Every structure is written in structure tokens, then in C-alpha cells.
Amino acid sequence: MRNARVVVDTNILVSGIIKPSGLTGAVLRQLRDGNFTILYAPVLLDELVDVLNRPRICDKYRIAHEDIKTIVALVMLRGEGVTPDRKISVCRDPKDDMFLEIAVAGDADVIVSGDEDLLVLNPFEGIQIVAPRDFLHMLHDRA
Secondary structure (H helix, E strand, C coil), rough: CCCCCCEEHHHHHHHHCCCCCHHHHHHHHHHHHCCCEEEHHHHHHHHHHHHHHHHHHHCCCCCHHHHHHHHHHHHHHHECCCCCCCCCCCCCCHHHHHHHHHHCCCCCCCCEECCCCHHCCEEECCCCEHHHHHHHHHHHHHC
């Protein structure tokens, strides 16, 4: 079976940096180890950098600019940039539609999110939308 093609919600990436020993940290470790291909678009990277640079986040969790560069570099190293070519407007929170657009454009297998606005759409056009725990089980079962 091919390496899983995965869109990871920005909140999961941020949470993985803040809580490296938790489930979201395990998702980042799986990414670091090359156990899946993360799909991204510039809008996702922009949001990631924006959130991590917010004073209430970077000050509270002592996130340095070097940490932000490292996570962006990891996503780019282990990922594939895609250009969404279809506008999707189905999420209760319109900001979450970008994850669906990236997933469709990148022929994703899975979207990983803890956001109920995305999880209630599972599956979306054949793409599974799962929480981090379920995603980690899926990776384990593929091995």
C-alpha cells in the first residue's frame, strides 16, 4: 500500500509542538519519521506560522522563531505542496474548508483533525476525517 497522503489540521501541528508527549506530538513524530506524506498549501503554512507567532502562544509556550522554522521545514521535507483548484464551502466553520480543498487537490487518504466541524463530515468525498488517536491506529495497522 502506498504511503498515506494526509492533511493535518493546523491545530494538530500547533498542539504537537506545545505538547510533544501527547497524541498530537506522536503525529509529529510519525511525520518526522517519514511514516506518511503530509499535504500542504501555502495557506496552511501561512496559518501555521501566524498561529505560532501569536504572542499568547509563543510567549506562553516559549516557542522560538527557530522552532517555527523547524516545523515548517519538516512539513516541506516530508510533504507535498498542492494547489487547490476547487472551492469547497461545506464546513460549519468556513476557515476549515481549506483542509478539504487541500485534501481533494492532493488526493488525500485522510484528514487528521480534532475539530468537530471537520470530524462531522467524515467521510468527505471518500477521504476519511479522523482524530489523532484514530490516525495513529491507522498508521500502526498499515505497518
